[in-house]
Amino acid sequence: MIFTIKSGNLAALCYFWGMENPSFQIATLHRGRYMLLLLLGVCIVTAIVSRFPWTEIAKILTVLVSLPFLLYLSIRWSRNNSSWTINADNVHVVFRNGKEEMITFKDIKYFRNLPRSGGNLLMIFLQKSRTPKRFWRNKLFQQEDQLNSLIHALKQKGVEYYYM
Numbered sequence: 001m002i003f004t005i006k007s008g009n010l011a012a013l014c015y016f017w018g019m020e021n022p023s024f025q026i027a028t029l030h031r032g033r034y035m036l037l038l039l040l041g042v043c044i045v046t047a048i049v050s051r052f053p054w055t056e057i058a059k060i061l062t063v064l065v066s067l068p069f070l071l072y073l074s075i076r077w078s079r080n081n082s083s084w085t086i087n088a089d090n091v092h093v094v095f096r097n098g099k100e101e102m103i104t105f106k107d108i109k110y111f112r113n114l115p116r117s118g119g120n121l122l123m124i125f126l127q128k129s130r131t132p133k134r135f136w137r138n139k140l141f142q143q144e145d146q147l148n149s150l151i152h153a154l155k156q157k158g159v160e161y162y163y164m
Contacts, residue, residue: 034078041070110160
């Protein structure tokens with residue numbers, strides 16, 4: 001079987017079969033909440049560990065060992081999965097928390113995908129704005145999403161795409 005649901009290629013294939021409004025599920029994060037929870041967790045663990053009468057190396061190792069757990073909790077509590085629907089003339093992004101973004105294709109200058117450790121920074125640059133729309137994609141502790149299919153569908157609509 002060439003196309004599988006797990007790889008996300010089925011959505012791109014359905015797009016070519018004439019689906020009118022293909023929808024793609026992307027694992028996005030609320031980046032501000034994630035950073036706040038992670039830094040707050042490190043500060044709390046450090047404050048608690050500093051009260052124990054251990055050697056400094058034991059305290060440092062305890063904080064370092066707690067980092068994967070803090071990372072997991074921060075990501076889990078910051079998930080904000082999104083559904084991207086491509087219509088005839090716009091992209092409609094709906095987040096799990098109810099926030100929505102509607103971007104028309106004529107307003108999009110280009111789409112940039114910046115890989116980062118643990119995810120991607122998806123940026124949509126607009127014609128009339130100096131500040132791009134930013135979306136943080138998460139790849140940690142997550143099943144594979146449909147980003148590749150979304151990018152393919154956007155390219156088919158004539159959106160200029162850059163992978164950096």
